[in-house]
Amino acid sequence: MSDMTSTADAPRSPGRPRSTRADEAIVDATLDLLAEGNSVESLTIEAIATRAGVGKATIYRRWPGKDALLLDALRTLKGPAPHCAGRSVRDDLVLLVGAVGQHADPRARKIMPCLVPEVNRSSAHRQAYEAIVEPRREALREVLRRAIDRGELRADIDIEVTMALLTAPMLTQRMLHWHAGDERVMPERIVDTVLDGLRVR
Amino acid sequence: MSDMTSTADAPRSPGRPRSTRADEAIVDATLDLLAEGNSVESLTIEAIATRAGVGKATIYRRWPGKDALLLDALRTLKGPAPHCAGRSVRDDLVLLVGAVGQHADPRARKIMPCLVPEVNRSSAHRQAYEAIVEPRREALREVLRRAIDRGELRADIDIEVTMALLTAPMLTQRMLHWHAGDERVMPERIVDTVLDGLRVR
Amino acid sequence: MSDMTSTADAPRSPGRPRSTRADEAIVDATLDLLAEGNSVESLTIEAIATRAGVGKATIYRRWPGKDALLLDALRTLKGPAPHCAGRSVRDDLVLLVGAVGQHADPRARKIMPCLVPEVNRSSAHRQAYEAIVEPRREALREVLRRAIDRGELRADIDIEVTMALLTAPMLTQRMLHWHAGDERVMPERIVDTVLDGLRVR
């Protein structure tokens, strides 16, 4: 958990080892409750403990507080960064843009917006967030660089600005507007519009 | 507040009228505390009452709960929607994009991110949020429409997608990344890149 | 209450006054639970609050902790010191000795032994205990003094030792041995034996 990522070959501390069943039950209960309730505020440690069939102390032994637990719970939702076949710029971009703020677990959709304020809380939270997001950003950056090298995209574009243009609309929609039954801004439209520009030729 | 916006010519109810000093003190204390602390969770009604020099009941007499008070407090931060001179598409867009998530009050910068999860809480919150944002969106929509009519922009663009492309990067940056001392994605860059597209011609 | 004995003509502090119903309910619940359970350890503040139909904070607002509450609860059990008719030394002594460790409330019998260790905890507890006991001791002391003055008792007796002789057997029996269904050492026997002595004449 959180505080012992590299469990490589630790010499094994004495005493009863921590239960992995508890680990999973806690994270699972957290996600369930978050998805059922609608806010971080209404998520209580006591409810998590009850739902997970676990004592409160077992939670506090692993995480210092609600924030850390939340971040850790989210981390388990994120699958691996999507793989780019590398066929065409357009296809790659559509794939990566569609993956922004996307998760395998359906509960994630309701959980993510709750994390926005958390991210702004402290640099520790921010770094945890970056660790999750950065691999995906790097994949996107790489696709853009390759396309420029191959002459498919203009050489003078600002890559950071471009990434913001591509990813922010999806992120915004899925964070602020996930409530709307279906998504109105599709990845393909975003990519095509950004690629072609608005001006008449 | 909130529940008595149209005090036009009410027949004046009997009894002592509500103190406007209290109204202001409460909203002000709320914004102060929000800007000092970093989360909605750590904002307590009791602290607001103490800071405002007001009884708790005086707050609950005006707002049904923390959420409503928060929304109202934010509303006071937002100035009027910016006026578009209507000189060129580019200038107008730069102006409006720069105004996204922008506020006069410096406290707003720290407060806004806290509101993201609130917005997703209930349709009431959502509507309140829309009421604040919609005028600005409409101004932007109008600029785009006029530009299309005048033949400055392609006629086949999807206006909603385009608005997302233009506004989301600023919004994302100011919500998720306000911590970064200075902004890295400038309105001009966004507008120019979107206008011109990425492809080589 | 513990902390405001002289409520004579206080200028009435602002805010809602404390509920006397709560005062009584708490003390009553405490005595009930103490009499039901068998130890101070098994008496919990939460159980008191529940039984009294009161929030925990309402208890902590009045008493700093379990000890203080207990002492206060006991105080309410003790009736007024018994009145001495002053007929004969023997009658007066029998009355006062019988009153040692005696209470109106039947619950007291089970509660008192629990207080012995409390009394030895700190000087504050000790003083509280003395305040309860001292009036009774003084009444006994007075009876002995008068009897000496009237020539009914020897003038060379040590009054403190004599008081210990008279009261300790009852106290011990009622503290350590209350479990024995009926008392084996009666006040009359104590008084008579002490008055007459053990030696043959």
Add this chain to the structure above:
Amino acid sequence: MSDMTSTADAPRSPGRPRSTRADEAIVDATLDLLAEGNSVESLTIEAIATRAGVGKATIYRRWPGKDALLLDALRTLKGPAPHCAGRSVRDDLVLLVGAVGQHADPRARKIMPCLVPEVNRSSAHRQAYEAIVEPRREALREVLRRAIDRGELRADIDIEVTMALLTAPMLTQRMLHWHAGDERVMPERIVDTVLDGLRVR
């Protein structure tokens, strides 16, 4: 301890034998902590284990709970019942009365009062207490009986009442009033006063 007093010639059970070092360390730690703190409540098994350098399970393997451990710990404090030279009634009584509630170990003085409520808890506790006290009571009873037989004391005295008269003052003083730096009620005074009675002759 408690549950295996007669380890005389047991056939030696298999596996690692129990450490006698642990036995002593646990009892010693218990007495130390009891003497340092002032109540049974503040004595915790975890503290005992830590102080004794022992695992909690090692304690629970030997005693069923805190009460049993306490009683056992106290038992180790009590020396053998004092031997009566049998010179004169008065000398014997002074000796035995002075031994009431008396212990070799100075820690006992602070521990004893804590045991009063324990004694009243259950019949098991009571029996354990009686087993400690009874030998001393029997010695006193014997002295009184012999003195009556020899015609030194009146034949009509109630022996149980007399024992209460003699022992209770010391017990009370040492249980309730041990805090007073020095004792005010000396064994000699008690014995003499009880022997002679209060009345003028």
Add this chain to the structure above:
DNA sequence: TGGTAATCGAGACGGTACGTCACGTCTTTCG
């Protein structure tokens, strides 16, 4: 001018959740 009525501040009310600590039990590894 003297009610009537809703406000004000203060703070107590019954609750719920917090994060900590100790309980007595269970589960490791080591000697």
Add this chain to the structure above:
DNA sequence: CGAAAGACGTGACGTACCGTCTCGATTACCA
């Protein structure tokens, strides 16, 4: 197999806020 170490589920601790409820004191208005 007993030892230590320490995690386990449980539940009480004392604190902080919740949203509601009295209090006495203040304003306004209307009669």
